[in-house]
Amino acid sequence: MRDRDTERAPLSEEELDGILRLPKVELHLHIEGAAPPAFIRGLAKEKSVNLSGVFRADGSYDFRDFARFLEVYEAATTVLRGPEDYARLTTAVLEQCAENGVIYAETFLSPDFCGGGDLGAWREYLQAIREAADAAEARMGVTLRGIVTCVRHFGPDKAKAAARCAAETADDWLVGFGMGGDETRGQQGDFAYSFDMAREAGLRLTTHAGEWRGPKEVRAALDDLRVERIGHGVRAIEDLGLVDRLAEDGIVLEVCPGSNVSLGVYPKLSDHPIRALRDRGVTVTVSTDDPPFFHTTMRDEYRNLARTFDWREEDFVQIAQDAARAAFCDDATRARLLKLLERP
Template identity: 35%
Template sequence: MENVRDVRKLPKAHLHLHFTGSMRPSTLLELADKYGVHLPEALSSGEPPRLRATDERGWFRFQRLYDIARSCLRSPDDIRRLVREAAEEDVKDGSGWLEIQVDPTSYAPRLGGLIPAMEIILDAVASASKETGLGMRVLVAANRMKHPLEARTLARLAVRYADHGVIGFGLSNDERRGLARDFDRAFEIAREGGLLAAPHGGELSGPGSVRDCLDDLHAARIGHGVRAAEDPRLLRKLAERGVTCEVCPASNVALGVYDKPADVPLRTLYDAGVPMALGADDPLLFGSRLAAQYELAREHHAFTDAELAEVARQSIRASAAPPDARDRLLAGVEAWLAS
C-alpha cells in the first residue's frame, strides 16, 4: 500500500527557516512575560494569526508581528534557547541538516553590536548542533527594504565568518520593494567569498522576480520561487541550471499567495524537473513545521512516497552539507523507502 511511511522519519534537509520565525509559541509567551512585552492576540492566542500579505497593509501587519516577536529576544541565553529549540523541532521532523536564515543587524542593538550578535548566533548554532546531533549552518540575509550599502556590509561580514558556520547569503522581505539588481554588488562579494547565493523571489511578485534573482544575483537557490510556475520558459531555465526552489507551502497559503494548499504549484515544479526543498519559513506565524510540508504534498498533491523521497534527496543535494553528511542522509532516504 502506498503512502504509509511516516514522513517524520524521512531524512531531509531544511533550507528555508527564518530565525525568529522558528520560535516555539510557548517560548514567545514565556519571553514576553519575562520582559514585560505586551503581545497582540494574534501572537498570544495559541493559534496561528490570520494573515494575508498580498497587499501592502497585510505585509506590514505580518512584519509588525514578526518585529514584536523578535523584540523578545534580548540576551545571549534567549538566542541559545531559540536555536536549540529550533534544532530539537527539526530533529523530531526528520531533518538531518538545517540552514537557519538570519539578519544579524536586527539583533545587534540588544546584543552589543553587529559582530557580537553574529558571534553569539554562530556560537548558539554550534552548541545546538553538538547537543542535538543536527548538522546546522547559517545563511546571512540582507533586508530588501534597507539600503543596498547595508547589504554589502552584511555580505562582507558573512564572508568573514565563512569558516565559522556561515554558508550562504540571502535577500529577504517584500520583493515588491527594491530591485534585485540594486543588490548585485553585495551578492558578488558573497559569491567571491565562497558563499552560496539564495535570495527570495517569486513569492509576492511574479516570475519576473525569479528571473531577476537568476540574471542579476546569479542565485544558486531561490527562496520560494513558486511563481515561476506561471512561466514555462522560466521553469525550463531553473530545471536546466539545477536551481533549487525553497518552497514553503503552508507559508504561501497563510500569506495569501495561494488560496488553498492544493493551489500551491508543487506538482508543476516537480514535473518540470525543478529541484525543490520544502521549508517551514516561519512556523511561529504559520503554525506548521517541516514534516507538515511533506504531509501537505502527499495529501493535496498526491505525491507518492517515492516522490517525497526524491524531494528529500533534492533538499539534501541543494544543501551546503559536507559530502559525508550528505551521503549519510541520502542513504537514510533509501532506507526509508525500503522500510
C-alpha cells in the same frame, strides 16, 4: 518521479506513517520566524516587554496578510536582545526540528537583528548561535548551518553592512548569503553589490523571489544576483520558458507550500504549483519558512503534500536527497546526509 497515469491503491495510513517518519532536510527556515510563540511570550515576560497585538487569544501569532506578518515578525524580535537570547532560540528551534525528523537545516540569520549590523556584535551573536547549534547536534542529531540574509525593505545600504558581516565570518558553518523581507520593495539588482561581496568571500547564494512578484522577479534574481537557489520561486510557473530555464540550469527552489497557502499566494494546496514545477523537471525542496506563524511543521508539510498530490515515499526521499545535494554545506557533511537518506 513516478508515472501518475499508472493506477495504484490509494495512500494508506501505514504508508503515510512511513512518509512522516522519513528523515528530512530543510533549506528555508527563518530563525526568528521559527520561534515558538510560548518562547517569545516567555522572553517578553522576563523583560517586561509589551507585545500587545502580536498574539491572538489562542496564543498564536496574529496577522492577516503579508504586510501585517512582517510587522508582527519584527515586533516579536524586539524581545531577542542579546546573544544569549539567540542561543536559547536556536535550542528551541532545533528541538522542533528534531521532533519532526529533520536531520539538517539551514537557517536565515540577519545581522540587522543580531547586533544591528555591527561586525563586533554580530560575531558575538554568531558564536552564541553556533555553540547552541553544536550542543543541540550532539544531543539531538540535528545539523544546523547558517545563511546570512539582508532585509530587502531595509534597503541596499544596510544590505552592504550585512554582506560585510557575512564576508568576515564565512566558514564551514556560516555557508551562504541571501535576501528576505518585502519582495515588493525595490529591485533585485539594487543589491548586486552585496551579493558580489558575499560571492567573493566564497559564500553560496540564494534570494527570495517569485512569491509576491511574478516571473520577472525570478529572472532578475538569476540575471542580476546570479544565485543558485531561489526562496519560493513558485510564480515562475506563470512563464513556462522560465520554468524550463530553471530545470536546465539546475536552479533549486526552496518551496514552502504551507506558507504560500497561509499568506494567500494560492487559495488552497491543490492550487499550488509544486507538483507542476517538479513534473516539468525543476528541482524542488520542501521547507516550512516560519512554521509557527503558518501553523505548520515539516511533518505537516509532508502529510499535506502526500494527501493532496498522492506523493509516496519515493517522492519524498527524492525531495530530501535533492535538498541535501543543494545544501550549502561542505562535501563531507553532504555525503553523511545522503548516507542517512538512503533507503533500504
